[in-house]
Amino acid sequence: MLFYLLLVFQANANAQIDPAHCRYPLGMEDGRIQDHAITASSQWYETTGPQYARLNREEGDGAWCPAGLLQPSDTQYLQVDLGQLTFLTVVGTQGRYARNSGKEFARMYRLNYSHDGQLWRSWKNRLGNKTMEANDNAYVSVIKDLHPPIISRYVRLIPVTKMPTTVCMRLELYGCPWHDGLTSYSSPEGQLMMPPGYPIASLNDSTYDGAHERRKLSGGLGQLTDGVIGQDDFLVTRQYHVWPGYDYVGWRNGSLGSGYVEMEFVFDKQRNFTSMKVHSNNMFYRGVKIFSSVSCSFKPRLIATWEAEPVEFRTVLDDRNPSARYVTVPLGRRNAKALRCRFHFADVWMMFSEISFQSADTVIPTQITPVVTSPWPMEESSMPTTHKTVTNPSAKDQPDDGNTPILIGCLVTIILLLVVIIFLILWCQYVCKVLEKAPRRILEEEVTVRLSSSSDTIILQTPPVPPRVSQMDHPYERVFLLDPQYQDPAGLRNKLPELSRSAETSACGGGYAEPDVTQCTPHQCFQSSVPHYAETDIVSLQGVTGSNMYAVPALTVDSLTRKDISVAEFPRHRLLFREKLGEGQFGEVHLCEAEGLPEFLGEGAPLPDRDGRPVLVAVKQLRADATNNARNDFLKEIKIMSRLNDPNIIQLLCVCVSSDPLCMVTEYMDNGDLNMFLSQREMESTLTHANNIPAVSLSDLLHMSVQISSGMRYLASLNFVHRDLATRNCLLDRRLTIKIADFGMSRNLYSSDYYRIQGRAVLPIRWMAWESILLGKFTTASDVWAFGVTLWEIFTLCKEQPYSLLSDEQVIENTGEFFRNQGRQIFLFAPLLCPPSLFELMMRCWDRDIADRPTFEGLYQALRPHVVQ
Template identity: 35%
Template sequence: MPKGDKRSNGIELTDMVYDGQWGEELRGGLGQLVDGKFGGDEIREAAKNSAWVGWRNDSRPNTPVITFEFDKVREFSAVHLYCNNKFMRDVQVFSEAIISFSIGGRHFQDEPIRYTYVEDNIFENSRNVSIKLHHRIGKWVRIELRFSARWILISEVVFDSDVAQGNYTPESQKPAIGKDKKTTTLTKEVPISTAHQEDPLYVAIVVGVLTALVILLAVAIFLIVHRHRHRKCFASPLAKSTVSQKRTIDNYSGCGTSMLPENKMIIDCGLDVKSDEYQEPYQALKCAPYFSYSTVLLEMKDFVKDSNTALSDSSNYDYAVPELSSAPLLTKRRLDSLSERATDLVEDKLDLDTRRSGAGSIRSKHSTRSPSQQEVFIDLKRRLETTNVIEFPRHRLRMISKLAEGAFGTVYVAEADGVPEYNGTITSEKRLVAVKFLCHDATVKEREEFERDVRILAALSSPHLARVLGACRSPPLAVVLEYLELGDLCAFLRTAVPPAPHMLLHLATQIAAGMQYLESLNFVHRDLAARNCLIGKNYQVKISDFGTDNEAYACDYYKVDGRIPLPLRWAAWESVLRAKYTTKSDVWAFGVTLHEIFTLCRRRPYEHLTDNEVLENLSHLQADDGIFECVERSANCPRDIYDMMRECWRRDELERPAFAEIHLFLQRKASYIAT
């Protein structure tokens, strides 16, 4: 790596403890970037302790490149760079990092990982920048940093990696790269063949085969284009999208008047979650974004009259909240084995001490609910009986960009007209909607489950939940949901002008209101975060789940066994370590979401810790050893708000507040500040 530079005030930002070869480049050794010591926010004080290495953008012709050599070939999952951001002193986090890998150290891969950092000119604190490396293989890692300001200061670089399994050989050749001060050009060497002249007959056969392939390809392309011109709807939702994910600030809409046949929307509460298809940590159903389990589905047994919609006695919805000792990869066989033992159902705050288990307790719980809860419960049952999901004409949807891609299919942002309003009228304006497609190869059973889940979701009634607008029944099956003009709350807060404090409270109050509604039905979200909230005009907020499979937020998920995404920094300790999800684990996630709002989503929870260190921190709660470290209070977060966050992060879930209490507190706080 290049040696550091000296600032104008005499502060030396060179790696003074480097034990390798010294020159314009530092080679063959280790230094303070891997010594485990993190620099403070104040550069002068930290420089005395050799905490920062810094480079100035006008001191060298090229951007700084740091190359790491490891003892063995390794599989890399992430890298964490601890950076200074004193932008008032011309120091900022890099604008872009380009990361390449190599087995032998001479030739690096042609497709590096590129990571762009959103510029932060509000908070000057130092921070960890975590970059997912997507299990790339290499013994050498090269990191090239692009300047965002005059200076880049790095204190520590930490890799998350494991020794790679298998045999790997160094790269044998690579196109030569010619560089000058202005341009970078790729030149390809033409190998000189020493083989004998090929037989003319053999060459003719090869040419004939290639010609036939070209003709077949041309015919296939013609047929695809011809078919596309005659289709009114968007092409296959599984095709790779090259459309930019740019947000559209237009009004949005949707449409439809015809009804889906009721016999197609079956409320069949049997659960068969295959472990190889289970990709979303908070969803027990592939489509329903806002809940995993609810007692309402079991109690609907008495309200559904049609024999086709009756629940079998073996229904697994007895388990309102599964309390399992392993990761939530539940097969039907495993759930059936669990049905022999009782599983606790989360009660509301008034009945926390009288928790019961199993299907036999449902009746008694119904009688212990408060009148308001019982009213909401009965209303949902009525809506489940009467709700028909309208057919949404596909030709009124114009796809704009791909939003996410998960195990069930793909989610797109689309423009639509004729969107049904809350009062039943149809709007004439164009609006943005989200369209969730079911995989084209889904089985009949998966299709029926998809339709059932859409109907359940359509029965939810809260202005703070993204509602179902309709469904497209012709293949590929899709559900159309609300989407707001300004996109997800996380991206909005990062890039927009910071809202006033009372407006931040207004955002949090709306999220609490939506979660209070879900809590009253015992629905568990499992992935509450700013990325899963939408924001529209006048700071309107709605809860959704579109951020879960969004590639932009891949760094927010920890891969369990390398494949199951878990929102580790938002999840309650019992969810991570015991796979237990309740409305109280959602309360924990709400506390973290509140922290996001007051940091304008520009600081990750536990930003100074790696994923493994966050996991270790949560394990202190399981051990109850008193060492657990809460997320730090941000500078602009009021003390009483932070105290409420800490209440949400209590070890005992029964001591955490209910969303009804949280909502009331935030309402009063927002009203007080506004006046």
Template identity: 55%
Template structure:
């Protein structure tokens, strides 16, 4: 269940939360005080910054927000200090603590028990994180966490709605354990935030987390949860009295009308709703002498889970103690909510000035629209069951107003669905018609992209081309102009009309478990050897060109050519031995080779007949490559540019490319032992994949887009060291991996995302897609080409199925050696929506965590 109702901003960015309600442990200066820690605000010096540098394992620094009343908080947003480009401090990780009374502070944990939340990767993007489970609190603290000493600044926002239930804690027995023939069912309160004393709990947890259990209690809404996760349950054998007693504490005395208990009724497992409940009420210090008794009418033939409504007869109380009597061997509760007359007006606290009504709030975060619907009756909850907005059953006018508004929203949703269906049918007809004809291509000049000339042809017309990249558009005439198509797609419509000069090079990052990649203006460097190098944002290009990196001129006579690795239109790649290379290399290069031995290098050489544009591209490629410094990226060692032919000298690994290396090996096992084949262990496969992810994480941190990530473009050194390169396209050995259309476009379509093929969009998200295919190659030992059972045309048609998203697309199958966690990583890389694909940082961490 996503909390689609309780997800609106609580007032940090909008100003509803007053300055006096924002405090901090310390401040670096008056201009970075706590009141400046508001999301999307540049007031003061741009953010809250603590007085001292944040150290590892030091959680003394915090930014605190007082909401003045209890709130149901489902989402948090963080941002670093940009200050109009002057600041560059942000929290890469943080923890959250919360309190309902200001004295007892609770550390938030996710459903897997993890406290640390991944934060920002730069100073300007907004990162939103869903809180699962949500928290109920008045006070919230953001506590930056760091792995090393660093300066940190934060801007934050809280999303949710007021907790009108008023419940601050419940005291209940610890849940039991049910042993079924097929599995063990754990019915404990797994997200409980209170203390457990003598097997009794005192706090809030599963019974107030807004998640309603399934009819079959062994199933769960939560991914990877154990059987029984959504319920708290007890066995009557552990309670001689025949009942379970639960006490509920509220923030103040209220006039209670009803209590609603969500019960499981799976009769086949001896689970039944309670047959009687006896409730005692306390308004001051003493319990009322006469309890209230209620016996629900239960349909014994219906095994569905359901709410049981208990009439509390307008009792005044600040505490309620209820005894639930067993109707069978087991009693399972998933949610308990309360309604009272004092909440019937559906009015929130005076300090916010909000009223509970149906409306849609649009928060604009760096150009990305976040739509949160807020209402009295949530579509995430059954009618009248949202614990955050209680509607008095007797207030007819409010109820009718809410129902009318819901009907209106449903009509709008129906119209949108019908419109999308009509649009999809039109698109499908166009695509089917065009796929029957000969596939066409177009060299598209995109006004919103700044590009260097590349892929120059010896033909006169092609020499003048300044296209960003060649595109394949098999689906219809609209695709000949991507800007026309993009304006029709909801996920791209927001940026399609922006002029190039104002297009943002950053984007809001929405990580509710998933990222939104910046689709910035990019500069594509097409290698003169015909190989795809890297595509980088224009802003990064300008930044890099601001300072020169010294690259030594290397004497040509010391190069001993061994083998031609490949060739392109204007250049060649050679494998060479370089004598005395150690004298020309920066101290950052560490080679375990003595000074008198030659170093194996790759030499990219520009042909002497190359035109002026190719020469300029070659020099620009040198400038960019000189700035790439990462252990898993091929490094530029030296150049020969004082005379023709121009050369750049890069690292080369003695074991060649990863594709050929793995194809010569076999997985460890009995068959390999019998055949005496050279083997590679599964752990070494994971180690190589992790290095590729690390290298791509580095490139993506600079907004570099590789465009041709595959095993053929990864080189293998000693001890399975991996470095990412770009030689694959220039080698005839891999010509079958590239699709040529009418002799012009050359694209690795079997590694490309649907948006790269159909829209010509190359981003970090499309590199993530290619990484998924590369991981698939690795786990297959490169014995098979991706989609080997499909022709090139069928691969493109399958790409259209990913675009249409009608569940007819074909995924690469799970390799024999691939465990489920790794295959899930692959599938996440191939998500249709780019925002749902993981970042390389997340992929790298997931691979590190793989056992």
């Protein structure tokens, strides 16, 4: 049984790969990839052989150099054997520097890859280009993201030149092991969807690298294994300059001559399959649903026939929630090297964006014979010993009692179970004692060298490092395991007992008390000796739509009525629904068009110039089944919003409260939220201009930063505390004017930015100050901390989540290090696009001592001079 548990644990460890996190050096620089695994088509000298093609290394003559002048028609290559199938996401190159004596480098290169070293494929980006820009000098590292990533064991870099020249290269590859083991899948070709009134959606597998014959894809991998998860609306894509429907592969019911889509999957070796995960669209009101059922057959070997008994699975169809989702199909630990699955239609269309498999590394025979009288055809090490019983030759002389083997088997099983249980109990007691005595393990090495790119190309240069951030000698990142107590957030109540001893001298940094948060006076910071966790005070402070609600000191709502609302009642029938932006426990947020709103509000209304088009607005709506407390909270939120009047704060325009459901109507910007806007753009350059790529300039980013600081300065002047400042809560119009909003929490798109506590409250812990997480204390100073993280988001172009390589529990542990202030806390790294003076300003926002953080007035005055008027 313990053996089985270990296999289950191993199977669960093989999760879906995220390209944004799968960015680890694979071993060229640090030597894990050994010399014999690096070969080349030729070399100029022995001292410029392929073994010297290691990034940032200067052995030999400093790089790999192919023989002679490289001609435009040449195909010289540097080949690396990674030793196993690898999910490759990033390539880094350098020229030959050779301690300032070299000057050779490659300006461009192509990339070929292979699973087996025999069949080679050429990489091309999502727009079909095979050539990548490389270096323009001999010493600076250039990092290139692979969009799409590739799955391979062998990689070849082929330098490209437009004229005869000498070329030398150094190299590092980045990615992570491909535990999935899938080497190819075959499927029908994706199809066109031409719905009336909507854009044409091309649902083909555009990055497939196998054969295309007779509308059938075979022998390759593509979008179903690139780690990109399609969105709820299949017409909305995560890439720029691609067509609607790009993220999905889809088929129409009836077009294939059957009621199902048949796909075949081939793997690198025999595996015991535990489950298959299929990410499927479910936009049912557009005729798209997850599959109704699936039937999977198995082959133990490629030359064998399909086994007679397939695995059948029927899904539970959902006609209420149109969100895309993963469907997990249990595969019953069947042993195979190939699978054939038939996905049956539930509606007109079926669309997949990702398919992954979970399996145990150790192959266990599907059919196991309990009694063996002849040698087993497999190696004994591949069988669990609990299933092997060798018959004694003398047994024929003993009485034949049919019940004896059954009784013995039951007794042995019971004894084994008792042994395992006793072992687990003793082990748990030992671990608990060790944890009580040993100091808490911390993240001893800080993350400083990062490969999260704000564009496809990064110039790796060492930025000024603040005093508190130390650099690691190793070029890769490490995250240590955490104390198991951190798996339970409630453990934080007792995790930091020293808080109660030093809180009076360190935690009372000023700010404004929340309506529901324990008051903090100079003489008494706590009402008990044990610090309270933030959940106890946040549950009641979140808005009825699940969104954040501004915290205002001394605001009472005992007798809120319609006369307390200073905005006008808007005719409900003039609100035309466009899409649902998000939802919470008692309400929803909708994007609507408001007919005649400019005339209704009159002159001076804070509305963008729509050129005669309907005005877009965000409508928060209270559900009809909401409680009386929720209704009061909704009216409280209206009263708070009606007090806000600033060009950089979202404004309440009107309400619909004369009848149910209660609604509030606020501004909404054409460009949506800042996070989505920046993540779809690159930094302005000649390359973006030449290719018409959406871009922003450094001046644009500074202008955005100043506007956010101005809006927060206004809130601070009213003693308002936002508590959820982030780019997802900043809306942007066509003129790059920013309005700070508050309904990011309700949107499914950003659900991963929030940490759920005991199934109730959700907290944006990656943006929260240490005192907010550990003490439940929210002040203007904690908003300043969040502003620093928001600046970091802006100058990374929102390409990565803050502390992306730390789990939520590790982020919480890191806040404990901020409290202890022993130099072990981990800070966010300096963005490549960020001027050093601006990063110093971010670091001041993350000061451990609340009183030492800058004010929003000071931040505004510090940022304003950098913006060109």
